[in-house]
Amino acid sequence: MKMKLDILESSKKMESIVFPNRLYYRPSAFPTVVNEIRATKVVLVSHLHLREQKEYVSDICKERGIEVYSVDVPDSPPTRPSIEQLKEALDLVRPETIICVGSVHASYHCAAAFQDGIRPEFVYVASDNRPIPVMLGYYMYMGKTVHSDRACPDFVVLDSVITDISVDAIQLCINLAESKSKLLGSLTEPVKRIGKELLGTVKLDCPEWREKATNLVGTLMLSRPEVGRFIRQIKIGF
Numbered sequence: 001m002k003m004k005l006d007i008l009e010s011s012k013k014m015e016s017i018v019f020p021n022r023l024y025y026r027p028s029a030f031p032t033v034v035n036e037i038r039a040t041k042v043v044l045v046s047h048l049h050l051r052e053q054k055e056y057v058s059d060i061c062k063e064r065g066i067e068v069y070s071v072d073v074p075d076s077p078p079t080r081p082s083i084e085q086l087k088e089a090l091d092l093v094r095p096e097t098i099i100c101v102g103s104v105h106a107s108y109h110c111a112a113a114f115q116d117g118i119r120p121e122f123v124y125v126a127s128d129n130r131p132i133p134v135m136l137g138y139y140m141y142m143g144k145t146v147h148s149d150r151a152c153p154d155f156v157v158l159d160s161v162i163t164d165i166s167v168d169a170i171q172l173c174i175n176l177a178e179s180k181s182k183l184l185g186s187l188t189e190p191v192k193r194i195g196k197e198l199l200g201t202v203k204l205d206c207p208e209w210r211e212k213a214t215n216l217v218g219t220l221m222l223s224r225p226e227v228g229r230f231i232r233q234i235k236i237g238f
Contacts (some may be wrong), residue, residue, distance in 0.1 A: 023111045029159040030125060034060050036155075039096035039121065041067035042090050046101040047075045052055050053127060057101050060080050073109040075102070077161055086113040090120070097121040100153075101162065103128040111139040111151035124153040126163045158214040165213035167204070170195050173216055191219055 028180045042061060046054045058068045071089045074082050086109055090098070098120045107124050111134065114120065124134060137152040138145060156163075172194040177188040194216045201208050 029157050030057060030162070031060050033123060033155055034064050034066070035124070037064075037066070037097055037121070039066055041069065041093060041095050042099050043086075043093055043095045043120075043196050044070045044099050044101065045073060045086060045106055046067050046070070047103065047106060047127075048072045049075070050102055051126060053101050053125075056161065059126060061099070069095070073102075073106055075201050076103060077143070078109045078112045079142060083109055083113045086110070087117065090114060090118060094118070095120050097123060099123045099125065101125045101127060104134060105188045107134040107153070108139040108141065111146075111148070112141045115146075115148060115150060119150050121155075122153040123155040123157065125157040126160060126166055158218050160207070160210040160214045163210070163214050165210070165217055167199065170198055170213060170216060174199075185190060191216060194219070 044054065044058060046057075046059075052158060054070065058070070061068050071086050073086060076082075090113060098114070098163055100106050100123065101237060102125075104126070107126075110122060110124075114122075133139065134151060134153065137149055137155055138147050139151045140146070159162075173191055177191040177195070198209065198212055198216065202212060
């Protein structure tokens with residue numbers, strides 16, 4: 001995935017950057033998030049092949065007395081037919097919260113499904129290495145890149161039990177931290193340091209990698225833009 005960030009001063013009317021209200025990144029972060037959810041019923045959106053991850057999230061919700069209604073979506077960009085079942089579930093259940101456990105494609109299905117209807121509280125538990133686009137309010141639909149504040153989750157969870165951060169995603173984080181745009185300026189030094197340590201010394205697919213990798217992406221996304229700076233353009237190659 002490639003990102004091109006182009007920043008201008010706020011002297012002109014422009015679109016400001018979008019960030020989640022809450023970002024959790026640590027081992028077993030999801031139980032903490034559930035404690036902050038006030039919903040009595042949720043729609044759980046995921047993929048067929050993520051059986052263990054769905055059970056992990058569903059069991060935690062049910063332990064808190066939350067009703068869970070599950071909908072599986074394809075692990076591919078959404079189309080009109082592929083979001084129909086999800087839209088029907090949202091209309092029928094009327095959940096206070098939608099919990100998305102899956103790849104970036106699952107998050108795109110959620111964003112597309114509630115753009116023209118009810119927008120529940122949106123919790124995104126990322127399973128793959130590409131959580132950054134949706135965290136900035138971007139998603140793919142019908143072959144096009146769409147931006148909307150409604151697409152940005154209220155909560156993003158990078159849980160090392162679920163989230164799989166790849167080498168490419170770590171390199172992307174380092175590149176963003178080193179960007180001269182200063183879009184993500186306040187915590188870039190820790191990002192560069194941890195990223196280079198990960199790429200240089202930590203073995204892939206071990207608990208230390210998963211924990212530090214989720215911490216790295218989380219730290220990057222907590223780096224708020226400098227006051228007075230706004231996004232003019234973000235180009236994302238999916």
